[in-house]
Amino acid sequence: MLTLNIIPLNKGHIPAIYEIERESFRSPWTLEAFLAELHNPASLSFVAVVEDEVAGYIIAWEFEHSIHIGNLAVKKYYRRKGIATRLIKKILKIAEEKHHTFVSLEVRRSNLPAIRLYEKMGFKLDRVIKRYYSDNFEDALIYKYSIT
Numbered sequence: 001m002l003t004l005n006i007i008p009l010n011k012g013h014i015p016a017i018y019e020i021e022r023e024s025f026r027s028p029w030t031l032e033a034f035l036a037e038l039h040n041p042a043s044l045s046f047v048a049v050v051e052d053e054v055a056g057y058i059i060a061w062e063f064e065h066s067i068h069i070g071n072l073a074v075k076k077y078y079r080r081k082g083i084a085t086r087l088i089k090k091i092l093k094i095a096e097e098k099h100h101t102f103v104s105l106e107v108r109r110s111n112l113p114a115i116r117l118y119e120k121m122g123f124k125l126d127r128v129i130k131r132y133y134s135d136n137f138e139d140a141l142i143y144k145y146s147i148t
């Protein structure tokens with residue numbers, strides 16, 4: 001059993017999450033994009049910390065009636081240990097406490113690990129956006145978790 005803490009993102013975490021981002025995505029966010037989240041009042045951003053090591057992160061944005069998850073990744077070494085599940089549960093809890101209507105996210109059609117994760121957690125496929133991703137024109141699947 002991992003001793004895992006979910007804590008708000010701060011500037012000191014950025015180098016570690018940038019490294020995880022680059023090992024996780026074909027078109028990674030830039031360092032500037034992560035830094036901008038620190039000053040975005042709509043940002044709900046958390047890191048998962050094991051001992052003193054950043055093992056994963058989630059970046060979400062709060063709107064009037066909903067939350068959208070914009071980024072989520074777990075360091076390869078720490079995958080399949082329930083860390084992404086814990087990060088998503090943190091966002092779902094906030095959504096429930098603040099009486100939001102739903103939590104949404106988009107995922108590449110080919111990203112089966114993430115799709116399995118979201119479906120296991122109760123997200124439902126809402127719609128498909130054809131050729132959404134500009135790097136390879138892959139479809140985006142939009143998933144929603146209804147709070148009410």
Ligand SMILES: CC(C)(COP(=O)(O)OP(=O)(O)OC[C@H]1O[C@@H](n2cnc3c(N)ncnc32)[C@H](O)[C@@H]1OP(=O)(O)O)[C@@H](O)C(=O)NCCC(=O)NCCS
Binds near residue numbers: 025106
């Ligand atoms: C997708 C990702 C965030 C999952 O993180 P994780 O911490 O390993 O996920 P969890 O351990 O919480 O997994 C929970 C469940 O999701 C499913 N799942 C996760 N990874 C899977 C994989 N590689 N293959 C199949 N199912 C998988 C399983 O049902 C798993 O439950 P189980 O381990 O009891 O079978 C991680 O693989 C990752 O960082 N991938 C690269 C970045 C990415 O794709 N982010 C999502 C963008 S939309």
